[in-house]
Amino acid sequence: MASEYKETAKVFKAFCDENRLQILELLRSGEKCACKLLDDLKISQSTLSHHMKILCDAGIVHGRKEGKWVHYSINPEGAERAVQLLNEQITLDITDAQDASCSTKK
Amino acid sequence: MASEYKETAKVFKAFCDENRLQILELLRSGEKCACKLLDDLKISQSTLSHHMKILCDAGIVHGRKEGKWVHYSINPEGAERAVQLLNEQITLDITDAQDASCSTKK
DNA sequence: AAAACATATTGACAATTTTCGATTTAATAG
DNA sequence: CTATTAAATCGAAAATTGTCAATATGTTTT
Numbered sequence A, B: 001m002a003s004e005y006k007e008t009a010k011v012f013k014a015f016c017d018e019n020r021l022q023i024l025e026l027l028r029s030g031e032k033c034a035c036k037l038l039d040d041l042k043i044s045q046s047t048l049s050h051h052m053k054i055l056c057d058a059g060i061v062h063g064r065k066e067g068k069w070v071h072y073s074i075n076p077e078g079a080e081r082a083v084q085l086l087n088e089q090i091t092l093d094i095t096d097a098q099d100a101s102c103s104t105k106k
Numbered sequence C: 001a002a003a004a005c006a007t008a009t010t011g012a013c014a015a016t017t018t019t020c021g022a023t024t025t026a027a028t029a030g
Numbered sequence D: 001c002t003a004t005t006a007a008a009t010c011g012a013a014a015a016t017t018g019t020c021a022a023t024a025t026g027t028t029t030t
Helices: A002-013 A018-027 A034-040 A045-057 A076-090 B002-013 B018-027 B034-040 B045-057 B076-090
Strands: A061-066 A069-074 B061-066 B069-074
Touching: A002 A076, A002 B002, A002 B018, A018 A034, A018 A045, A018 A061, A018 A069, A018 B002, A018 B076, A034 A045, A034 A069, A045 A061, A045 A069, A069 A076, A076 B018, A076 B076, B002 B076, B018 B034, B018 B045, B018 B061, B018 B069, B034 B045, B034 B069, B045 B061, B045 B069, B069 B076
Parallel strands: none
Antiparallel strands: A061 A069, B061 B069
16 A cells, blocks of 8 residues: 555656646647657757656656657546546545544643 | 646645655545644654645645644645646647647658 | 667756754643 | 643755766668
């Protein structure tokens, strides 16, 4: 259960960097080649590659290799999984016993 | 639009730390006092306070002060906003012109 | 085969985040 | 009013993350 946290954190880290959010914005209009993404971003090629790895490892983005190019796109299954995971984090659990008392008594 | 990214990132950062994920897990069963959270976590009081600030600033958690205690709970509106925001990041935009070509021609 | 090109990897450094102990603030209890 | 208690803030250290230049890898073109 403890290691679940690490995996969960990994998914949401995909959305925690401004450059990655901009990359996702670019991919929302459809599949894009890495070289196209690089044109629109103010980062180096190696930095882009680093961010694409994080997005892919989180399952949010998929890379399709074609010759020397890689075409990236949003992965619908990974995206859906992220939404589901987020819902799990914030949905109240009505089955658990409610113990609202302070550990230090009033 | 650029600063939108920062605000978006701030929300998802709430879900990117293992301790914060555990805190949310504890809050899923209902409102909890900070002192109660501290009992269940293996972190110092100041570290807990730091994480609660991040969760509250992201709008995911709400703190209710009662005397010298603070009772924390998941904020349903903030949680809903996070889900909405996540959907915005990953939902394909069918209105945008699709230009899938490489910037470097084949 | 050699040159050119797109992307990935490496290594170093900068920036940010997490953590804790010490202190401060604010509230209650004696 | 003083002591005690819960939580926030501060300052510094440790850990993680983001960044780039240089280099490596794999592919295509000449």
